[in-house]
Amino acid sequence: MTDTAASERVLAYHRRTKHQFDRYAAGPPGLDWNTQPDPFRRYEGAPVVEFPLLGDAPEPAYAELYVPGTVPPRPLGLASLAALFELAFGLSAWKRFGEDKWALRCNPSSGNLHPTEAYAVTAGCPGLDDGVHHYVSRDHLLERRCGFAAGTATLPPGLLLVGLSSVHWREAWKYGERAYRYCQHDVGHAIAALRYAAAVLGWRVHLLDAWGDADLAALLGLARDADYDDAEREHPDVLLQVDTGTANPQADSDALLAAAAAGRWLGRANALSGKHEWDWPVIEETAAACTKPRTAGSAETVEPRPALAPTACTLGAVELIRQRRSAQAFDGSTAISAADFFRLLDATLPRPDVTPWDAVDWAPRLHLLLFVHRVEGLPPGLYALPRRTEAEALLRAALSAEYAWERVAEAPAHLPLFRLLTADARKAVRTLSCHQDIASHGAFTLGMLAEFADELAQAPWRYRRLFWEAGMIGQMLYLEAEAAGLRGTGIGCFFDDPVHELLGIQGETLQSLYHFTVGGARVDARLQTLPPYGHLADRPSGPA
Structure with a gap:
């Protein structure tokens, strides 16, 4: 498909999914609760590494996140990596109403449906095998999807990569054809959530926009048909580099892709719904039209501005991130x-x-x-x-x-x-x-x-x-x-x-x-708020 044809298809999708006074974009006639997607993806059979929970250690003030160089970088290790994923993609609370219970997360999502999945790509991280790891927010752990053979993949010291993907069905179950838009909103939410979480640790984040979708799918294992069977597929979205303060160069993309191709892949994705009562083919057609090839990457200049005025907020950064609703x-x-x-x-x-x-x-x-x-x-x-x-x-x-x-x-x-x-x-x-x-x-x-x-x-x-x-x-x-x-x-x-x-x-x-x-929010007093990881009461916690 040429770029012109692809752009025309995307434009047609955008027009088609507009809400108008006399009609809404195509969606299900009602919510089929029997096919509600599981909000947590698991890769059954993949080895797991349980993350420690972030404890009550001293934290930077929220105001400090906006002042470059204020927060000293934490060394990269299992505890600091755990803190990064907890504050970016982890649970922030559970809500209960009667017999119903549902989780809230630090990264916002349209309808609290959470189509975004997160992955860590590591080499040389203390306490963690080199490879590709899928994050499970409910249990605050990593599943090792791919183990790199010794010496096949290198990252500069103190560097790690975070990949994001989308399960379009999670949004489409409720919102129908407009869901593709919401999945992309949520990728943006997740990018910013990761950046704020990294700032708490004194780390930096940079979006690697030269990567193409096919390369990202190969690195994260999303193109492995045998690992999905009847499970809903994930669409590759973006790869981000996290610099913990000791690295400047970018990762060698060819070396990482070679390591993933030669690595040992484990785990099979769980099906999120037993069946799909409604499917919306235009979503996958539009996703195909939006496929990104390898590019040279962006290098636009940000215009200079005076420093951001200080906030009057005195809350700690972790406290504020966790209380977001x-x-x-x-x-x-x-x-x-x-x-x-x-x-x-x-x-x-x-x-x-x-x-x-x-x-x-x-x-x-x-x-x-x-x-x-x-x-x-x-x-x-x-x-x-x-x-x-x-x-x-x-x-x-x-x-x-x-x-x-x-x-x-x-x-x-x-x-x-x-x-x-x-x-x-x-x-x-x-x-x-x-x-x-x-x-x-x-x-x-x-x-x-x-x-x-x-x-x-x-x-x-x-x-x-x-x-x-x-x-x-x-x-x-x-x-x-x-x-x-x-x-x-x-x-x-x-x-x-x-x-x-x-x-x-x-x-x-x-x-x-x-x-x-x-x-000014009106709070529904009928809802009970429970701690995010009360079900992991035996899990160790401590400073990042």
């Missing part, structure tokens, strides 16, 4: 201070060497459209934040000519926040967000407008990358909302083209990919 309802009255609002928006702007944006090498392609309801000192209305300087002209040209584009004088001078319209936008954003009260009851709601047509014209696989960027923004907003004493939640259900029509956007130069809202 997706709000289910807002109180409709809580406001956010202007200082916290500006800080939160400023944190979405990439800076060199600052979490989480130093994990990627591309300049922002998503920009924020804000429905302000209750921000102290700001009138309610519609606001815009271009996240790249030259994107201001693009937004001005694409949005309605009737908007005022008044610079918000109260904002820091370097924060390009513009007031488009002063109005009560609560009813409008509620309607646009699939009639959900949560969009109008918070302090503000935002949409993420992507530079869509240009990215898709360059390469069809960039469609995925736009959603990754949206997910990274989402995870950052989740943590910043908690730091401000509030709560956030992503909104994947919105009426796509009506959003564009409200803004005056014509064609597909810009497209809204993800909505998010922040406010």
Whole structure:
């Protein structure tokens, strides 16, 4: 398939999966609880290494994660690797209501369905055999999928790789054809979650975007047909390099692939559902169209900005990461201070060497459209934040000519926040967000407008990358909302083209990919909260 044909297929998928006022994207008529996917993948027969749990050792403050060089790097070992995976992909709590019980995790997920699987690729890590290991969050352990023969794979000292994949069925079971979008959001959530977890340990993360999907599938064992049988397949998404402070060079991709090809593979994937009542072929067709080949990788320049204003949050980083939740309802009255609002928006702007944006090498392609309801000192209305300087002209040209584009004088001078319209936008954003009260009851709601047509014209696989960027923004907003004493939640259900029509956007130069809202959460007292690893009470714990 040519890039042109693949881009046309991706564009057709995007159009097909838009929600409209008169119809929703194709999905199941109801939830078939008998086929609900198992949220935990296991590779039966693979040797396991149990991780120690992260104890109550001293931790850096959340504020320190944004100041380069503040947190001294921990040495790489089993305990520190365990802490990385626990804080990035591990459980944060269990919830119980009556006889029902379900897990929450540190990395957010659409519908708490968690399509993302995580892998560690190690060579020379103390306490762990060289090879490819699958992480099981429920039991906080690694399954060794592939053992490298001695001397066949090398990584620079202090370096490890983390691979991410998606089980599309987990999202499709509930959301039907739109699920592919949500899987890509969740990859972005996971990238940012890994970057924050690494920052707690004083480590750095870098996305290896030169890798192709076929190479990643070979490295992680996802192309091994015999290991899946009737089990749902995983789609390769991304490979990330974690530098623990002693390595600078990147891993030798050819050597790693050779080691994986010659290694000893163990384990067979469990089936997540006994059957699929509904299947959505367009998801796998679109995934095929979005297949990424090997590329030269990105090397775009991040524009300089003043240091991020310090947060008033005094919580420890581990405490804040663990307490992150997706709000289910807002109180409709809580406001956010202007200082916290500006800080939160400023944190979405990439800076060199600052979490989480130093994990990627591309300049922002998503920009924020804000429905302000209750921000102290700001009138309610519609606001815009271009996240790249030259994107201001693009937004001005694409949005309605009737908007005022008044610079918000109260904002820091370097924060390009513009007031488009002063109005009560609560009813409008509620309607646009699939009639959900949560969009109008918070302090503000935002949409993420992507530079869509240009990215898709360059390469069809960039469609995925736009959603990754949206997910990274989402995870950052989740943590910043908690730091401000509030709560956030992503909104994947919105009426796509009506959003564009409200803004005056014509064609597909810009497209809204993800909505998010922040406010004062209403907590359901009927739900019981249980510790994440109470079922592993005998597991040792201690400092990373």
